[in-house]
Every structure is written in structure tokens, then in C-alpha cells.
Amino acid sequence: xxYRYINENQIDVELKCSICDEPLQSPVNCRSxxxxxxxxxxxxxxxxxxxxxxxxxxxxxxxxxxxxxxxNQLNRLLVQCDLCERSNIExxxxxxxxxxxxxxxxxxxxDNCGWKGMRENLEEHVQRxxxxxxxxxxxxxxxxxxxxxxxxxxxxxxxxxxSK
Numbered sequence: 001x002x003y004r005y006i007n008e009n010q011i012d013v014e015l016k017c018s019i020c021d022e023p024l025q026s027p028v029n030c031r032s033x034x035x036x037x038x039x040x041x042x043x044x045x046x047x048x049x050x051x052x053x054x055x056x057x058x059x060x061x062x063x064x065x066x067x068x069x070x071x072n073q074l075n076r077l078l079v080q081c082d083l084c085e086r087s088n089i090e091x092x093x094x095x096x097x098x099x100x101x102x103x104x105x106x107x108x109x110x111d112n113c114g115w116k117g118m119r120e121n122l123e124e125h126v127q128r129x130x131x132x133x134x135x136x137x138x139x140x141x142x143x144x145x146x147x148x149x150x151x152x153x154x155x156x157x158x159x160x161x162x163s164k
Contacts, residue, residue: 003079003094006087015073017041019053023077023091027065032057036065 005011005023017024019041026039033055037045042053042062051058065071075092083104089097098105103120110122111129 002082004082006078006080011077019045024074027070028062029065030055030057031061031063
């Protein structure tokens with residue numbers, strides 16, 4: 001994830017995965033011993049070792065944590081965005097920060113012109129992009145008349161003339 005935990009050393013050890021030692025992501029519990037791991041960590045572990053890292057019980061016996069208390073505690077952990085360096089974002093709101101407010105997030109032009117850039121530059125780009133479209137829409141009829149005129153003039157000068 002593109003964020004850092006604020007005061008990570010003060011995060012309760014019960015909210016950390018014993019495999020990666022980071023705050024739990026998509027936490028799962030071992031049915032046998034109750035230890036909690038990140039889903040990604042235990043899946044990777046199980047490809048190498050077919051048992052729980054704590055109780056060594058064989059097989060796939062991990063269930064998602066559904067306790068609102070635990071999930072809410074994890075979602076309230078404060079993080080700092082690595083892109084814009086904004087602090088004190090609750091981890092549970094981080095995806096919203098990235099999808100709608102982070103000024104450094106790369107976004108596409110809303111007019112679908114193919115431009116990609118930082119959200120903080122989007123408004124300026126869209127104004128220029130729309131101006132370009134408006135200019136093109138207003139100028140095309142004039143440009144078309146000029147092109148027709150040039151084609152007629154060119155045809156006149158390139159056409160064979162009868163000599164007298």
C-alpha cells in the first residue's frame with residue numbers, strides 16, 4: 001500500500017500479523033489456535049508450509065475475522081499517504097483518499113483526450129482541453145472555407161491554360 005503507519009511502534013501487537021509484523025490486512029484466524037494473520041501472508045505461507053505457523057495444524061483452517069471491534073480498530077489506524085504526504089488519514093478511508101482527493105494520484109482526463117497526470121493538474125488540463133475543443137468547434141467552419149478557397153486557387157493555378 002502506498003502509505004506509512006503513524007506511530008507504528010504504538011500499534012497494539014494483537015493487531016499485527018505474526019508473519020509480516022505489520023498491522024493486519026484482510027485478517028484471518030486459525031481455527032485451531034486462534035492466531036490471526038494477514039490473508040495474503042498466510043496464503044503465501046501455506047504454499048511453502050502446509051500448516052499454521054503457530055500451532056502447526058495441517059490443512060486450510062483459516063476463517064476471515066468478522067469481529068467489528070477488530071476490523072474497526074484496524075480501520076481507525078492512522079496512516080500517511082506516500083504520494084502527497086498527507087497525515088492522519090484513517091486506514092479505512094485511505095482508498096477514498098486515493099480515488100477522490102489525493103492531489104498526487106495519477107488520473108485520466110475527464111474529456112477522454114488520453115491525457116494522464118496528477119489530480120492537482122487535472123483542472124488546469126481540462127480547462128485547456130475543453131478550450132481546445134471549443135476553439136476547434138468554432139474555428140472548423142472558418143477553416144473549412146479557407147481550405148476550400150485554397151483548393152480553388154490551387155486548382156486555378158495548376159490547371160492548363162490555353163495560350164493565345
